[in-house]
Amino acid sequence: MKKLTVFLASTAAALALAGTAANAERATDGDLKILFWQAVSTLNPYLSGGTKEIYSSSLTIEPLARYDQTGTLTPWLVTEIPTVDNGGVAKDMTSITWKLKPGVKWSDGTPFTAEDVIFTWQYCTAPDGGCAQKAQYEGVKSVEALDPTTVKVTFTEPKYYPYSAFVGAQSPIIQKAQFKDCVGAKAPGCTSANFGPIGTGPFVVKEFKPNDVVTYVANPNYRDAAKPAFASVTLKGGGDAPSAARAVLETGEFDYAWNMQVEPEVLATMIAKGKGKIETAFGTQVERINLNWFNPDPALGDKRSTKEAGPHPALKDPAVRKALSMAIDREVIDEVGYGEAGKPTCNIVPAPDIYISTTNDWCLKQDIDGANKLLDEAGWKKGSDGIRAKDGVKLSFLYQTSTNSVRQGTQALVKDWWQQIGVASELRNVAASVFFGGDPASPDTFQKFYADVEMYTNNFDGTDPEKYLAEWLCDKIPSPANGWQGQNIPRYCNPDYDKIVAELAKTGDLAKRAELAKKANDMLTAEGAHIPLIHRGQPSAISNTLAGVNMNAWDSELWNAADWSRKK
Missing domain, CATH: 3.40.190.10 (Periplasmic binding protein-like II)
Structure with missing residues (x-):
């Protein structure tokens, strides 16, 4: 072009x-x-x-x-x-x-x-x-x-x-x-x-x-x-x-x-x-893996990753979504890729302190055995190739992110951990200028999400998470109708979640607002809209x-x- x-x-x-x-x-x-x-x-x-x-x-x-x-x-x-x-x-x-x-x-x-x-x-x-x-x-x-x-x-x-x-x-x-x-x-x-x-x-x-x-x-x-x-x-x-x-x-x-x-x-x-020097400011950035709640199968053509495609055949199972998170060692990702510029997290809202939830802290400890047991109980059986399947659906995912050595390193680690629980993954990286570019004609943007899972970071302005949590409302899902520009990238939709955000918008008491924000945060993580990985600082190089x-x-x-x- x-x-x-x-x-x-x-x-x-x-x-x-x-x-x-x-x-x-x-x-x-x-x-x-x-x-x-x-x-x-x-x-x-x-x-x-x-x-x-x-x-x-x-x-x-x-x-x-x-x-x-x-x-x-x-x-x-x-x-x-x-x-x-x-x-x-x-x-x-x-x-x-x-x-x-x-x-x-x-x-x-x-x-x-x-x-x-x-x-x-x-x-x-x-x-x-x-x-x-x-x-x-x-x-x-x-x-x-x-x-x-x-x-x-x-x-x-x-x-x-x-x-x-x-x-x-x-x-x-x-x-x-x-x-x-x-x-x-x-x-x-x-x-x-x-x-x-x-x-x-x-x-x-x-x-x-x-x-x-x-x-x-x-x-x-x-x-x-x-x-x-x-x-x-x-x-x-x-x-x-x-x-x-x-x-x-x-x-x-x-x-x-x-x-x-x-x-x-x-x-x-x-x-x-x-x-020069590196200066790092910690705000609300979270490196996460989004799980696609819609079916991204290329055979679906223009319907892929839209509501018309139907739910994802494997990720619709809550056991699969949780097992993927349980298998990850966030401490290793932090040590190898971020050091002092990162902290393992289970939350999509990692700051300020008043909004930090501890409900999902189970994710901070890797549990390969527990993930295997969860998938066994959910009926996902390993085949001769070591990959789990159920009702003709294999746990084999296209895992995409932007091109960056730290992200490719994280992909390799996660691929290995998922393999240990019988989940295969094909790794793909896209030039950042394209991945984050927002071109509605491109098949490779993070908004279009033509993959099963994808990884990147995001944050919100200021210290109040209300408008950020509104990004996961049902009507914010990217689609052809809105030029693929909606902010609800995982395609997560839960009317109960929408009600929590609506209540947050009309609540004045700070303690109550914090309670509601934590509740919304916990629902997103517990239900597997995404897998939070690292609370990232923002390091920039300054002459x-x-x-x-x-x-x-x-x-x-x-x-x-x-x-x-x-x-x-």
Whole structure:
């Protein structure tokens, strides 16, 4: 496939230079070089659930509020965080009112208004729109402008944690003027907008080569006249995690490399070169194996991995789902692949402390004998080849993940452990730029899930898990109807689970919210929507010449790029 090159701001560089002349501190530190070994495929995070798309777009488009490095909710495009005490949140918890900062402009110089906020909600919730972040707007009844700088969000019922829509890197505001003709089924076809969203952030997209490189220049209309310090950003994609780490820590070619999923001993050797460091922030990332609840048999054609395909012939058995988890030694995976940047876990919600469940801690101890016994009792008998079968169905699975040495190492370990319980697995890895790319035409995306099991990591913005837990609602399952962009990747559906999440949304007491969140978390693990493996830190490589980086596991790692500068 030919690379598409889109020139999105032909006068952006000139405008940036003009801004530099007027404001000596802006754009004086040259080019900031960032490396994502998982290349970026779109700059519209509403059309991809991939972290690389969320982070790369956060340099240009922003939410109303976001979380800082401590997990504290912070005003961004608004004057303050609405609360009941300041009158911003209704006493009955049915609405929240945001006051936009005065004078904020889009990078094209036009005013940022309440109409853009309203449009963003309409865009993501439009029928057939395939919005990958639809869970962020769960429970929103309406969004209205009280005046050009005041937005009122009304909920379908009392919402005791109202900071979901328009909060965090997964829910940024897009410009109505740019995207007004890109609503619903038209969304994926708006290449120019998707590859170069006009934003309020510190940088403007100059050129984008999908799955390769993004170049940005300083936004001449950024609200702080002294920022950003860098005149431009080059965000290069591709390669692998070790080579990305090496480019910062050994050769010094790049300033920042995201997602250093590299064996601990390899990183230690690189750090010894003295050119950079690894900084790790623990938030809510969990490396997990998703189990496909729908039948992915290729013989089913377009119906595979959809509701029409019917339940998975083997994974529909709870005994199989539990045995797969019991056979895994999470301590070994952590020791070999993560070291101090990981912790074994049985939870999909691993933090903050108030939400950590201990109900599923049985999974922390590998139990090969117990897994074999469970499968024996469930009627899965070993054949002459050592593989279990029942009613003509074999326990033989296609196990896919993205291309990465740590993940391939984990695959090899899991394959061996599953073989010890009579389960065969075919290992497959897909280039990360494709796997996480969200292209509805590709058969290889993690959303399409044309496999039996697949492994990756995911997390949620901020410290409250409500909108994250909403991702496993029945109506969030990816399908052709939503462009394969639903967030419920395992295709798990339980009306009782939906009721728990609905109750969480209307519960105000923090202790009760924690109880409900744990209950939802426990149901997902106990019923086998997925197999949690490792609570991952977020390690990134940072050059010793770079200043101002505040590692953030609760939002985009690039959240404060406007404050980054070159050490003098």
